[in-house]
Amino acid sequence: MKVAAIGFSCIDVYQNLDKQYATGNGIDCIVNLAKRGIQTSAITTVGTDLYGKEMLDLCKEYEIDSSHIQVNEGDTSVFYMTLKNGTDRFHIKNVPGVMENYTPTREDIEFTKTHDYVHTDMYGHVLHLLPEFREAGCKIILDFSLNKDFDVLGPVLRNTNYGFFSFEKYDDTIQDFLKKAYSYGPDIVTATFGEEGSMSYDGSTFYRQEIYPAAEIVNTVGAGDSFISGFVYGLIQGMDIPGCLDCGARTSSEIVQKFNPY
Known part of the structure; x- marks a missing residue:
């Protein structure tokens, strides 16, 4: 099985802590999958600066195929971050860099179509390609993050197999939200x-999963991305939905005990 992450990527920079790492929703997911031995690829863009080299070095370290990472003249996308309450992320500002005008080439698109699973999000400039990926037989993993507007989500959900949403806390509206999200056509929707x-909801049953408490929380960045990686690993291994949820929860618990999101 092969998993591609196409679209958004960046470098998170914590200037007050003198720390940084290469990241992005899909990048975090495939690094965690690569650590489990899954064949992965990154399709995105970086600049000609040192941050771009950092992304390429990350892919080399985890044996992620970076042959379709465009290196374009300019700056790599950067998010300047800090931590509040000691562990929770807070975005200060984003410098979009070359990511702002990213467009996959036809070669990038055809390469992506050779993968079994394709991960992307709402910000990678590739949503228009989802029907083409699905027609090629790819299973689409979509990280919707905090997006809840069905006027925007509806067309995307129609071309999604596995949709993931983030909420700050559980309430009685979430089951109805998942039912509506599922009605657009995904196989499984998860909050x-x-x-x-x-x-998770599969059209007939709601499956609930508790967290695995972390011995020490260092940085909550990457908790959601690592959860998705664990869930997808479960899918690849043929687990049922409770098994996928459990694998996601375990992976997330491990990652929040580190500073980097993988």
Whole structure:
């Protein structure tokens, strides 16, 4: 099985802590999958600066295929970050860099279509390609993050197999939300609620998963991305939905005990 992450990528820079790492929703996911031995690829763009080299070095370290990472003249996308309450991320500003005008080439698109699973999000400039990927037989993993507007989500959900949503906490509206999201056509829709766990819906049953408490929380960045990686690993291994949720919760618990999101 092969998993591609196409679209958004960046470098998170914590200037007050003198720390940084290469990241992005899909990048975090495939690094965690690569650590489990899954064949992965990154399709995105970086600049000609040192941050771009950092992304390429990350892919080399985890044996992620970077042959379709465009290196374009200019700056790599950067998010300047800080931590509040010692562990929770807070975005200060984003410098979009070459990511702002990213467009996959036809070669990038055809390469992506050779993968079994394709991960992307709402910000990678590739949503118009989802029907083409699905027609090629790819299973689409979509990280919707905090997006809840069905006027925007509806067309995307129609071309999604596995949709993931983030909520701050669980409440009685979430089951109805998942039912509506599922009605657009995905195979499984999943919501995470931070310390209150997660829930998946497959059109007939709601599955609830509690978290695995971390011995020490260092940085909550990457909790959601690592959860998705664990869930997808479960899918690849043929697990049922409770098994996928459990694998996602375990992976997320491991990652929040590190500074980097993988």
